[in-house]
Amino acid sequence: MLKLYGFHTSHYFNMVKLALLEKGFEFEEVHSYPSREPLFLTMSPMGEVPFLEAREGFISDVPVIMEFLEEIIPEVPLLPEDVFERAKVRELMSILLQHIEQPVSRLLDHPDSKGSPDQARVDQVIVEVERGLDALARLARFDPYLCGKEFSYADVIAYHALDLVNSTMKKFAPWTAMDEMTDLADWRYTVAARPIVHQMDNTLISERDTFSADS
Template sequence: MIILHGFAASNYYNLVKHVLLYKEIPFQENLIYSTSDKLLTISPAGKVPAITTANGHHISESSVICDFIEEAYPAKPLYPAEAGERATVRQIMKIAELYLELPSRRLIRYALSGTAAPEALQDEVRQVLNRGIGAMQRLCQFSPWIAGKQLTMADIYVYYVNTIVDSFASSQLNWDILDEIPGMKEWHNSMSKSAIAKSVDADRAANMPEFMKYVKEQIAQAKTERNSPP
């Protein structure tokens, strides 16, 4: 049985969890946070999520985990059969990650602390987001799924990318980013109504108080270490 390591407040953890649930693959969850020394034994960069396979292999990085799951458990495929169409799905996933999720992530610390990000940082993030918006406008089909007629890995991946974009970048920049991509908000709302998304989102909400307590403890510890004499 697969073991999924991480925590439900993480969007990357949740997208892997969604894939496992969609494919009806048995798995166990192991609650572990990013700074845990134990995590380094299963995730070389100390990032979540990570999985331990039934054969004892440790795999990290969400896109790599998704590809492993697809190859090891081909039932209910999430990639098209044709190579070019598979590449398009992966292209959408990569662009969403690089040009929407990662720049939005730079604003999380300010959103969580209730402060505004510096204007220079806001300008940098806007520039990258504009590039991502343009690319997604050209790539996404929403007919009815993000890459065409078939539900693919890109639908699950982008849905959880959007949770970061909408929660942090939109609020910090006072900008409805998802609305800039025609069809994105309607598609996202449709995805959110699935039984799997509702279950995953409920687990996320349940984990959030503990995660926020953990974040505050880490901030307090960092302040203490900075103020300690050498």
């Protein structure tokens, strides 16, 4: 059985978890946090989560894990059969992770002494994220999913990345870019209505409520 290492409030962890559930895998969740301990680095070379344990060994990096899952169960595809269309899904995955999600992560990883990023950093991130969103808007079909009529890994990544991006940007700056994208709102509603996504969202809400009550 596969094992997924990470923690429930990690959007990266939840991307992989949703992919596993959508493809019908049986898997075990192993609660863990990033670490630089030597033993941990033998499982995750960068010391990051999530990572996946298979019979043959360990795999890290979200897109790499998703490609691995696709190879194991191609009968439940989250990538199109057509080679060009597969590339377009990967293109959107790259934009979402590298040009929308990653810039925003700099606002969380490098706060100043007051616990907030400086305004210059915020302004730079705004420019980068809006460029990424502009690219997303040009590439996405919203028919009803990002890459057409079939749910794909691009939707998996976007569903868990974009909410974090939106909520984070609103903490540090006046931010309406995503609220004004009506196609994006309709897309999110469609994804949230999928049975597995709906069930997973309810589980996450319950887990977060339990964590808040215990802390």
